Amino acid sequence: xxxxxxxxxxxxGAGGHAARCEECRALLxxxxxxxxAFEAAFAGVSAPPGMAAAVRARVARELPLRRxxxxxxxxxxxxxxxxxxxxxxxxxxxxxxxxAALTGRG
Amino acid sequence: MAEEFxxxxxxxxxxxxxxxxxxxxxxxAAEETTQDVLLRVWKGLPGFRAESSLSTWIYSITRNxxxxxxGRGGIHAVSLDxxxxxxxxxxRVAAAWPSAPSPDAGALLDRLPAKYxxxxxxxxxxxxxxxxxxxxxxxxxxxxxxxxxxxxKSLAEELARERVRKGGT
Numbered sequence: 001x002x003x004x005x006x007x008x009x010x011x012x013g014a015g016g017h018a019a020r021c022e023e024c025r026a027l028l029x030x031x032x033x034x035x036x037a038f039e040a041a042f043a044g045v046s047a048p049p050g051m052a053a054a055v056r057a058r059v060a061r062e063l064p065l066r067r068x069x070x071x072x073x074x075x076x077x078x079x080x081x082x083x084x085x086x087x088x089x090x091x092x093x094x095x096x097x098x099x100a101a102l103t104g105r106g
Numbered sequence: 107m108a109e110e111f112x113x114x115x116x117x118x119x120x121x122x123x124x125x126x127x128x129x130x131x132x133x134x135a136a137e138e139t140t141q142d143v144l145l146r147v148w149k150g151l152p153g154f155r156a157e158s159s160l161s162t163w164i165y166s167i168t169r170n171x172x173x174x175x176x177g178r179g180g181i182h183a184v185s186l187d188x189x190x191x192x193x194x195x196x197x198r199v200a201a202a203w204p205s206a207p208s209p210d211a212g213a214l215l216d217r218l219p220a221k222y223x224x225x226x227x228x229x230x231x232x233x234x235x236x237x238x239x240x241x242x243x244x245x246x247x248x249x250x251x252x253x254x255x256x257x258x259k260s261l262a263e264e265l266a267r268e269r270v271r272k273g274g275t
Contacts, residue, residue, distance in 0.1 A: 006259045026269065031262035032207055041211030042230035047123035047140055052115050055144045059111075062145065 109273070111148050114160070119144065121161075121232075122168050125242045128227035129172040139175050143168045165242045214261050222257040225250055 003009070003024055004017050010031065018024040122143050124159040127136035146167050154163060215223050224243060229250070232238045236254075 006263075007255070023266075027262055030265040030269065031258060034214060034250070034258060034261045034265060036213055037209045037211040038226060038230040042227055043155045045124055045127060045148060045231045046120040047184060051119050051123070051137070055115055055119075055141055055148075058141060058145050059148050062149075 111151060114147060114164070115144060118147075118161070118164055121238075121242065122164065124228060124231040125165060125168050126172055127222045128231065129169070131176060131223070131227075137203055139168070139171050140177075143171050146171070161241060162244075162259060165244065168242075169268075209261075209265055214265075217261060217264065218257050222253050225253040226257050229254055241268075 003021060004012065006027075009017060009024055009028065012018065014025065014028060018028050119140060123136055123140045126139040126143070128138060130136050130139065143164070147164055150163075150167070154160070158166075215227060218226065225239060225245075227235075228239045228242060232242070236247050236250050239245075240250045243250070245253075
């Protein structure tokens with residue numbers, strides 16, 4: 001009897017065709033050994049215990065680099081200083097007019 | 107954001123590490139890459155829009171980080187797509203295999219092309235979940251199943267032939 005395709009052989013397991021065919025039994029045994037080797041090597045692999053702490057430390061190191069730039073505050077300050085200076089220059093010119101207007105009304 | 111990031115670290119650090127380990131075949135490089143990935147996630151989190159799922163985004167960052175890490179050249183992973191490393195890997199495996207009654211997982215993986223190797227390693231790390239492996243590698247589930255089937259079949263056939271040749275069990 002011809003040997004089944006590998007997929008069918010695996011589906012049948014040791015009780016099917018492999019029970020009567022030494023070659024197929026050897027193939028199934030080899031497959032079981034391959035699976036066992038991978039299980040032993042890779043099952044339960046996880047990140048090392050200190051991973052979260054190491055990441056937190058790297059984030060903390062990055063934080064100062066990401067502190068917001070002071071430039072907007074500086075520009076704000078310059079802007080307000082300019083407004084006040086302009087007011088200081090213009091106010092004496094307009095004060096007599098304001099004063100006259102108030103006196104005339106009175 | 108800090109709480110959200112802590113949750114991501116808790117939920118994804120193992121998965122990122124496994125994906126990196128499967129792709130790089132080097133534990134130290136996988137550790138370093140996992141840290142790099144989580145840092146990139148932290149930086150990118152404020153701009154992350156839920157157009158893709160969070161896991162898809164994180165795995166995509168991880169795969170790119172692994173490709174970059176491999177490109178830097180410090181990784182010892184052998185690409186079996188190249189003929190010279192393939193011959194070298196075959197020589198090493200031939201030396202390691204004959205007397206060993208139980209095959210060594212590293213030697214087995216070295217026999218596979220890279221695209222199969224990633225799927226196989228990740229499949230056993232991820233408790234044999236086809237869906238999770240597919241999501242992590244950005245592959246369709248059908249492709250994962252096909253790669254896994256071909257890889258296991260090829261390795262089992264080679265191992266069985268090797269044992270017959272050496273007269274072992």
